[in-house]
Amino acid sequence: MRARVPLDVDLEDRLVYGLTPVRLAYMVLAVLAALATWSTHLLISPLRGVVAATLLLVGAALAWGRWRGRPTDGWLVDFALFVVNTRRVKWDRHARDKPSETEIAA
Numbered sequence: 001m002r003a004r005v006p007l008d009v010d011l012e013d014r015l016v017y018g019l020t021p022v023r024l025a026y027m028v029l030a031v032l033a034a035l036a037t038w039s040t041h042l043l044i045s046p047l048r049g050v051v052a053a054t055l056l057l058v059g060a061a062l063a064w065g066r067w068r069g070r071p072t073d074g075w076l077v078d079f080a081l082f083v084v085n086t087r088r089v090k091w092d093r094h095a096r097d098k099p100s101e102t103e104i105a106a
Contacts, residue, residue, distance in 0.1 A: 023063045026073070030059020 012020040019027065034052040037043075043051070065072035 019063055022073075023071075027059050027063040030055050030062070034059075 015021060015024050034055040037055060038048055038052040040048065062072050067075060
């Protein structure tokens, strides 16, 4: 008995407009956030429109955006991890005035 193994078992399912479930969730959340921003009356209308349009563009970039074959959210996660894990050296201007630990021990 011969069986055929499907070749695309490792691919994610595409639901709507070529979006995977996670990408579709990004777009749905962006649309909901834009609608919530547009319907609030805490900001003036032009500013609400700009913020709502920005939210829609960010959602579209997260949903459909790819750069060098990788999705946008992957790049954002890698960038955030880089920023968090990078050690920073702070220059202390008055370090010469303070005695070092070897001078204190002596």
